[in-house]
Amino acid sequence: MIIPCPFCGPRDLAEFTYHGDAARAAARPAHGSTDQEAWDRHVYDRRNPAGSHAEIWQHAGGCRSHLRVVRDTRTHEITETTLYAPEVSQ
Amino acid sequence: MAEYSALQVIRNALGGNEHWKPLWRKPDPKPAYNVIIVGGGGHGLATAYYLASEHGIANVAVLEKGWLGSGNIGRNTTIVRSNYLLPENAAFYEHSMKMWETLSHELNYNVMFSQRGIINLFHTPAQEDEAARRGNAMLLNGVDARFVRPEELGKRMPALDLAGSSRLPVLGGLEQPRAGTARHDAVAWGYARAADRRGVDIIENCEVTGFIRDGTRVTGVNTTRGDIYARKIGVAVAGSTSRVLAMAGIDALPIESHVLQAFVTESVKPCLDCVVTYGGGHLYISQSDKGGLVFGGDIDGYNSYAQRGNLPIVEDVMSEVVELFPAFAKLRLLRSWGGVMDMSMDGSPIITAGPLPGMYLNAGWCYGGFKATPASGFCFAHTIATDEPHPLNAAFSLDRFYRGYVLDEKGQGATPWKH
Numbered sequence: 001m002i003i004p005c006p007f008c009g010p011r012d013l014a015e016f017t018y019h020g021d022a023a024r025a026a027a028r029p030a031h032g033s034t035d036q037e038a039w040d041r042h043v044y045d046r047r048n049p050a051g052s053h054a055e056i057w058q059h060a061g062g063c064r065s066h067l068r069v070v071r072d073t074r075t076h077e078i079t080e081t082t083l084y085a086p087e088v089s090q
Numbered sequence: 091m092a093e094y095s096a097l098q099v100i101r102n103a104l105g106g107n108e109h110w111k112p113l114w115r116k117p118d119p120k121p122a123y124n125v126i127i128v129g130g131g132g133h134g135l136a137t138a139y140y141l142a143s144e145h146g147i148a149n150v151a152v153l154e155k156g157w158l159g160s161g162n163i164g165r166n167t168t169i170v171r172s173n174y175l176l177p178e179n180a181a182f183y184e185h186s187m188k189m190w191e192t193l194s195h196e197l198n199y200n201v202m203f204s205q206r207g208i209i210n211l212f213h214t215p216a217q218e219d220e221a222a223r224r225g226n227a228m229l230l231n232g233v234d235a236r237f238v239r240p241e242e243l244g245k246r247m248p249a250l251d252l253a254g255s256s257r258l259p260v261l262g263g264l265e266q267p268r269a270g271t272a273r274h275d276a277v278a279w280g281y282a283r284a285a286d287r288r289g290v291d292i293i294e295n296c297e298v299t300g301f302i303r304d305g306t307r308v309t310g311v312n313t314t315r316g317d318i319y320a321r322k323i324g325v326a327v328a329g330s331t332s333r334v335l336a337m338a339g340i341d342a343l344p345i346e347s348h349v350l351q352a353f354v355t356e357s358v359k360p361c362l363d364c365v366v367t368y369g370g371g372h373l374y375i376s377q378s379d380k381g382g383l384v385f386g387g388d389i390d391g392y393n394s395y396a397q398r399g400n401l402p403i404v405e406d407v408m409s410e411v412v413e414l415f416p417a418f419a420k421l422r423l424l425r426s427w428g429g430v431m432d433m434s435m436d437g438s439p440i441i442t443a444g445p446l447p448g449m450y451l452n453a454g455w456c457y458g459g460f461k462a463t464p465a466s467g468f469c470f471a472h473t474i475a476t477d478e479p480h481p482l483n484a485a486f487s488l489d490r491f492y493r494g495y496v497l498d499e500k501g502q503g504a505t506p507w508k509h
Contacts, residue, residue: 001400014402018392018507037492043504044435044491045342048332050395073347074395 004081007063015061021047022054022068026086050074056084094198113279114158114286119293119318123151125474126311126320128298128334129327130154132163132274133452133459135281136467137324137474138290139197144468145475148289151320152282153313155297159278162328165397165429166460167352167386169365169374171208171269172233175224175499178485179438180231185482186465187233187268193464199280202273202379208365209238209265211414213258217369221264228266238263249361249415256413258370271365271376277463301338301449308338308448324474326452326466328459329395329430340445343453344435344491346506349394349428350386350457351403355421357381366414373410382424385411389431389457391507398428431457433506436490438497441469441483450474451488456509 001013019025024046029038053073058066070080102109125141127134130152142148154160170190172183194200212221221237228235239262244252252260282292293315302310302317310319327334329347358381365376375385387407390399404426412419434440434454439462441452452470455462469483479487490496502508 012402013400014405020505020507021393040492041342044344046332046344046346046435046506047342048346048393050330050333050347053393055393071392073393076394076396076400 001076001078003057003067003069003078005059005062005065005067006081006083007065008059011059011062015059017058017060019056019058019066022056022084023047025056052079094200113283114292117291117293119151119153119296119313119315120291122310122319123291124149124320125322125324126150126318127152127324127326128311129161129325129330130158130282130292130294131161131326131328132277132281132463133328133455133466133470134324134326135278135285135292136463137326137452137470138292139281139285139288140468140471141475142285142288142290144471147475150285151291151293151318152285153296153298153311153318154292154294157294158282158292159275162429162431162459163278163463164275165352165427166274166457167374167376167384168271168274168378168460169208169269169376170203170272170461171266171365172461173208173210173224173228173235173264173266173269174233175227176497177231178497179499180228180233182465182469182482182486183461184231184233185468186462189464189468190272190461193280197280197284199276199283201276201280203270204272204379205268205270206364206376207265207267208269208367209243209263210367210369211260211263212369213261215261218261221262225264234266234268236265236267238265246364247362247366249417250366251414251416258413263366269365271378273379274460277460281467298334298337303338306447308446321448322450322474323448324450324452324470326470328432328453328455331432331451331453333395335445335451338446338449344488344504345454346393346433347395348389348391348431348433348507349396349399350389350431351399351407351426351428352384352386353404353407353426354378354382354384354424355418356424358383358421368410368414370413371406371410373407373414375411375414383418383421389433389507395430396428397430431455433509435504435506436496436498437500437502437506437509439466439486440488441466441473441486442479442488443473443477445488456506
């Protein structure tokens with residue numbers, strides 16, 4: 001699998017570290033939240049879709065940026081790679 | 091007299107082997123059954139068999155979207171062991187081990203169960219302490235375990251590099267002598283045949299496309315071969331669990347699907363007569379009866395429904411094989427393939443009634459489902475037949491994650507690609 005890093009160009013999978021579902025990271029309860037059910041869902045439940053999946057990868061063996069990668073979990077085809085920076089986009 | 095015996099082999103040989111019967115019928119689906127099992131893999135077939143043999147429920151259909159043995163039951167590295175640390179896991183897998191020991195007789199089908207032993211190698215003093223702890227826990231749980239020192243390792247595995255030249259020299263191993271391997275396809279075929287003889291309908295090329303609901307209760311399934319109704323529906327679909335349950339409106343589960351690769355080399359003369367694992371990384375290797383070395387390592391480490399993996403893991407696994415057994419570098423790889431694993435959030439399985447009324451779930455096997463096949467079928471059949479978990483699977487509930495009762499052997503947390 002080749003991941004096209006927006007900063008370094010197409011690079012081998014071995015250079016990247018996986019950090020899971022990007023939607024899950026975005027839906028994290030607020031730090032001060034004491035909503036037990038919301039934390040249970042966040043920590044343990046996964047959508048696990050077969051198809052398009054937005055996920056976070058870090059280019060640990062390259063520019064070290066965190067990336068938002070849209071990949072098809074059935075074919076490993078990557079359709080979109082951008083900088084993962086939720087606080088910037090908000 | 092049992093249908094399969096030495097006498098039958100001779101008799102059929104004299105008849106030109108033209109009179110063997112197919113192992114199971116190819117029935118068309120009936121409109122309704124007492125129980126439908128979705129998924130004709132090892133666990134689904136075993137469940138159907140134990141529903142018929144232990145609970146007298148033979149009006150059962152097993153629905154398989156492909157052909158029998160096309161999923162993980164035909165894609166694993168065939169290892170059977172019960173060397174677990176936590177008491178709940180140890181009791182369940184040890185029960186499974188005992189079932190393996192009599193399985194060929196039970197099914198009248200040779201599953202080629204070979205108790206050749208598994209040796210988990212350790213390479214540092216800290217790992218040795220951990221192995222001692224695990225070994226003692228196993229002994230306390232009634233599971234066999236022993237330490238193996240390098241001198242014995244050298245005698246049993248002449249190809250093992252004990253010269254101390256490697257970065258992580260082998261200091262010894264923890265052995266479970268009763269562990270071993272079994273012929274994976276034969277397990278599917280044996281259970282299928284035994285279930286079929288008891289009246290279970292095994293329906294291949296029959297993909298479930300939806301669930302029929304009556305309020306919240308699940309009362310049947312839509313399939314590519316028509317609608318089929320049942321009082322109880324068990325789902326045992328491994329890596330496809332999230333996909334299948336999404337059809338019933340369950341959009342999140344404590345499961346992620348990941349791809350695991352496995353490899354086999356060309357056949358060579360016997361050179362490795364036990365299962366060995368490498369403690370410096372993640373590798374398990376054994377030699378099949380056909381002569382090929384069968385091995386695998388970590389999952390690829392990202393969500394995947396593709397039954398194929400990527401090259402970094404291939405490179406990683408090969409480097410570990412050569413680290414342990416330098417001579418194996420000369421072997422040629424015959425095949426590699428991938429299977430989709432249902433990785434749970436604590437690395438332990440789920441066998442439970444629910445999550446909807448009328449539905450029963452068997453999932454979360456990570457990459458240890460093969461050895462669990464007999465006990466999984468036995469416990470799932472009990473859960474379906476009685477609506478109560480068997481004591482052996484009481485801890486494998488779905489709500490354990492939210493009650494603080496996770497069964498995390500490694501203490502890894504909810505990062506399933508690291509289990």
